[in-house]
Amino acid sequence: MEFRKLPTVLTAEELIDKIFRRASKVTGRSSKERALNKLATISNVTKDYFKKISQTHPSYEELPEFYKEMVDIVVGIPEIKKSLGALKWAESMVQRVISKGVREIRSGKDEQAVLKSVYGRVASIIEQIDKDLRFLNEAKQKLQEIPSLGDYPTVVVAGYPNVGKSSFVAAVSTAKPDIASYPFTTKKLSVGFLEMDGRRVQIIDTPGLLDRPISKRNEIEKRAIVALKYLADVVIFIIDPTEEAYSIEKQLSLLDEIKKSFEKPVIDVYSKADLHNFRDRPAFSALTGEGIEDILKEIKKHLKIE
Ligand SMILES: Nc1nc2c(ncn2[C@@H]2O[C@H](COP(=O)(O)OP(=O)(O)OP(=O)(O)O)[C@@H](O)[C@H]2O)c(=O)[nH]1
Ligand SMILES: [Mg+2]
Structure with a gap:
């Protein structure tokens, strides 16, 4: 389309x-x-x-x-x-x-x-x-803000606002999403591509979601929901454990909600690894590049590209 x-x-x-x-x-x-x-x-x-x-x-x-x-x-x-x-x-x-x-x-x-x-x-x-x-x-x-999608295996990146979703997408793909130090920077879906063993995979950056029922979600959050619902073959759920803006508790509650609502494979990871030492789940830094390869491998496994 x-x-x-x-x-x-x-x-x-x-x-x-x-x-x-x-x-x-x-x-x-x-x-x-x-x-x-x-x-x-x-x-x-x-x-x-x-x-x-x-x-x-x-x-x-x-x-x-x-x-x-x-x-x-x-x-x-x-x-x-x-x-x-x-x-x-x-x-x-x-x-x-x-x-x-x-x-x-x-x-x-x-x-x-x-x-x-x-x-x-x-x-x-x-x-x-x-x-x-x-x-x-x-x-x-x-x-025109609705992205045109190809028929490729698709990764949807989701999480609370300001956790580093766009930074991750920018680090691993051709997408150039808006990145800024305030929450709710990303307002529309953006699509980037990456190659995995010669196969094209599309990755979608979504607006930040708060932990609240769908009926309370605004138009911008709904875009993320629709991407999760219809497009995701696998979901990367990003958690920022530095708790600069939102508590881990709230972020985990959203993770739970997403797992329950969409029945899609979810890979939950920590962002901003350069700022903390939490390592009870995969951790990456978009700043230093640490951990990114491992997450890409994990994605590959889920998309059965090997
Ligand atoms: N230190 C550090 N800062 C990061 C890292 N990744 C992102 N940030 C910073 O965190 C802030 C938010 O990054 P974004 O990538 O825009 O976050 P987002 O989740 O897309 O935010 P929304 O679109 O508002 O939901 C920016 O100031 C980034 O520079 C990282 O790995 N390390
Ligand atoms: Mg963003």
């Missing part, structure tokens, strides 16, 4: 401008012919524009579950459908106004008067869907 190909959507004002600018360039041998040609242009430009927008949206019901749920989280499938429906409505209204204008000109009505009235009515129809056009443009921007 490629949401990056969705086109920018013009506002009503921009679209009206575009349509009438195109119509203004139209010529004809007589005033009547010119007027008819203008109407044909308005009809075509509008039709093509709406078609371009609708056709680039996928059929949402048929998307694989991961994408369907992501679209619902980031924008809402019913809302997108409603706005696409509004475009369809506008399109048929515009065509009706044009047909009427064509009939009137052919039956001898003053073409300038007809044109003026058609312009007014077309503009008013498009203004009525301004909200929908703006919504679709915002939706395009948000949908």
